[in-house]
Amino acid sequence: xxxxxxxxxxxxxxxxxxxxxxxxxxxxxxxxxxxxxxxxxxxxxxxxxxxxxxxxxxxxxxxxxxxxxxxxxxxxxxxxxxxxxxxxxxxxxxxxxxxxxxxxxxxxxxxxxxxxxxxxxxxxxxxxxxxxxxxxxxxxxxxxxxxxxxxxxxxxxxxxxxxxxxxxxxxxxxxxxxxxxxxxxxxxxxxxxxxxxxxxxxxxxxxxxxxxxxxxxxxxxxxxxxxxxxxxxxxxxxxxxxxxxxxxxxxxxxxxxxxxxxxxxxxxxxxxxxxxxxx
Amino acid sequence: xxxxxxxxxxxxxxxxxxxxxxxxxxxxxxxxxxxxxxxxxxxxxxxxxxxxxxxxxxxxxxxxxxxxxxxxxxxxxxxxxxxxxxxxxxxxxxxxxxxxxxxxxxxxxxxxxxxxxxxxxxxxxxxxxxxxxxxxxxxxxxxxxxxxxxxxxxxxxxxxxxxxxxxxxxxxxxxxxxxxxxxxxxxxxxxxxxxxxxxxxxxxxxxxxxxxxxxxxxxxxxxxxxxxxxxxxxxxxxxxxxxxxxxxxxxxxxxxxxxxxxxxxxxxxxxxxxxxxxxxxxxx
Numbered sequence: 001x002x003x004x005x006x007x008x009x010x011x012x013x014x015x016x017x018x019x020x021x022x023x024x025x026x027x028x029x030x031x032x033x034x035x036x037x038x039x040x041x042x043x044x045x046x047x048x049x050x051x052x053x054x055x056x057x058x059x060x061x062x063x064x065x066x067x068x069x070x071x072x073x074x075x076x077x078x079x080x081x082x083x084x085x086x087x088x089x090x091x092x093x094x095x096x097x098x099x100x101x102x103x104x105x106x107x108x109x110x111x112x113x114x115x116x117x118x119x120x121x122x123x124x125x126x127x128x129x130x131x132x133x134x135x136x137x138x139x140x141x142x143x144x145x146x147x148x149x150x151x152x153x154x155x156x157x158x159x160x161x162x163x164x165x166x167x168x169x170x171x172x173x174x175x176x177x178x179x180x181x182x183x184x185x186x187x188x189x190x191x192x193x194x195x196x197x198x199x200x201x202x203x204x205x206x207x208x209x210x211x212x213x214x215x216x217x218x219x220x221x222x223x224x225x226x227x228x229x230x231x232x233x234x235x236x237x238x239x240x241x242x243x244x245x246x247x248x249x250x251x252x253x254x255x256x257x258x259x260x261x262x263x264x265x266x267x268x269x270x271x272x273x274x275x276x277x278x279x
Numbered sequence: 280x281x282x283x284x285x286x287x288x289x290x291x292x293x294x295x296x297x298x299x300x301x302x303x304x305x306x307x308x309x310x311x312x313x314x315x316x317x318x319x320x321x322x323x324x325x326x327x328x329x330x331x332x333x334x335x336x337x338x339x340x341x342x343x344x345x346x347x348x349x350x351x352x353x354x355x356x357x358x359x360x361x362x363x364x365x366x367x368x369x370x371x372x373x374x375x376x377x378x379x380x381x382x383x384x385x386x387x388x389x390x391x392x393x394x395x396x397x398x399x400x401x402x403x404x405x406x407x408x409x410x411x412x413x414x415x416x417x418x419x420x421x422x423x424x425x426x427x428x429x430x431x432x433x434x435x436x437x438x439x440x441x442x443x444x445x446x447x448x449x450x451x452x453x454x455x456x457x458x459x460x461x462x463x464x465x466x467x468x469x470x471x472x473x474x475x476x477x478x479x480x481x482x483x484x485x486x487x488x489x490x491x492x493x494x495x496x497x498x499x500x501x502x503x504x505x506x507x508x509x510x511x512x513x514x515x516x517x518x519x520x521x522x523x524x525x526x527x528x529x530x531x532x533x534x535x536x537x538x539x540x541x542x543x544x545x546x547x548x549x550x551x552x553x554x555x556x557x558x559x560x561x562x563x
Contacts, residue, residue, distance in 0.1 A: 006456040010361060016353035017370070023423055024377055027388045034391060081283055088280040105550065106288045112477070112546035113539065114484020116511040120518060120535040121294050124301055204381025207486040207511070211518050231383040231487070238387060253387050257380070264379045268372060
């Protein structure tokens with residue numbers, strides 16, 4: 001009897017796992033099946049031409065460029081803030097300090113704040129500072145979104161570092177600042193993983209850039225200009241009643257999905273490299 | 280560095296307070312109770328009742344949790360206790376990818392597959408007509424989006440159970456499933472609850488994917504096959520254009536503030552519980 005129950009539940013569990021795997025394949029399959037016929041070289045290399053939204057020539061280079069600019073800016077800003085913070089809570093504060101506990105706790109909560117709230121807050125901030133929807137605004141909003149992600153994953157790998165390493169460095173007479181520089185080199189693969197994770201999250205999010213970055217058919221040439229983004233480009237094209245434009249939305253979705261796939265697998269590659277270092 | 284550290288903590292308060300002050304005018308004008316319990320939404324006449332949006336958010340999120348929870352528990356138990364190492368290694372990128380796929384892609388997939396499925400196959404069995412852009416569609420898409428979060432947290436919770444405990448149960452002649460049922464699931468119950476609350480708060484805030492499949496009609500949905508209009512979708516669809524009407528802007532900020540408070544509360548509670556579990560594990 002107990003073996004029968006065992007077997008039944010085992011089958012159900014395997015079934016659940018297979019369904020989850022199946023859903024992933026189904027999602028990727030649908031996107032590629034629908035989008036591949038419309039995915040042309042022109043999609044990636046051209047900005048929307050005249051009549052693009054009526055199904056005429058052009059591509060989504062404006063959105064690709066906008067997304068890349070925004071995420072690059074956001075990553076630079078959050079690196080400048082994340083690295084000092086993580087070094088501070090790991091090497092400057094005592095190991096079991098209440099203060100670092102509070103910081104980690106607030107990071108956990110910031111991580112859970114929905115992207116639409118960052119978008120709305122970012123917009124309110126921009127209105128307050130007198131910035132219009134622009135590349136700048138998008139960078140600020142996305143930086144707020146990705147910062148907790150980056151800090152948390154960087155913190156996780158930093159905690160995995162063997163404790164004797166900082167001790168050895170300190171006993172050799174290096175200052176804490178010098179020690180941090182050496183350790184940071186050790187943390188390089190972990191830092192890469194953190195960056196890739198943050199890029200993956202930031203590049204795909206639409207709700208943060210919806211009001212902060214605006215939308216344009218051109219490639220922005222300064223921080224004050226509005227910038228298009230890939231997720232929004234997909235969203236707007238999908239909303240069109242014209243079939244060719246909708247098909248291009250599917251093709252743009254392939255572009256975004258391929259970017260995410262590459263990011264996800266390289267993050268995995270770097271984190272496996274890090275665990276080799278560790279042992 | 281200390282400055283950055285302090286700022287990180289204050290940042291949370293900064294977001295909260297600025298949303299609060301932006302939402303204050305509408306709260307003063309209407310009163311909190313009216314905003315939360317009135318179903319009357321006519322912004323141009325000055326009526327702001329959030330009840331349809333709140334109910335919509337709750338419905339969609341609850342369906343998502345109900346669908347996602349069994350799959351996530353079964354899969355994570357399977358990965359934790361039954362699957363071989365190579366299967367686990369194969370499944371890691373699967374979970375990673377599911378959590379990495381952007382909301383807009385989920386939304387696109389939902390409109391291509393789930394929406395027609397509901398409107399052509401499922402809904403006709405229960406109601407006369409449904410466009411497919413429904414509470415149910417939103418719930419299903421959302422369920423898939425929170426599954427990776429649930430699985431990864433549950434795996435962590437399962438791992439925190441001391442090995443001796445499961446070994447003891449197995450050596451007493453219990454089968455693997457009995458051990459799972461009587462030791463692992465019972466022991467990790469608080470963790471599972473915490474994971475669920477965390478996933479629920481993620482579901483509350485999800486914007487783009489839900490917006491694309493749930494119809495966006497401001498009404499209190501009466502069945503799974505009605506369209507609905509969750510809070511994040513309300514903000515996303517209307518914000519930015521509404522600067523000309525101060526009371527409308529304030530009302531949308533109130534929506535953001537509401538979302539923020541609920542999510543922070545839920546997140547705080549569940550993270551606290553999970554941290555507690557992790558700590559216990561480290562000392563034992």
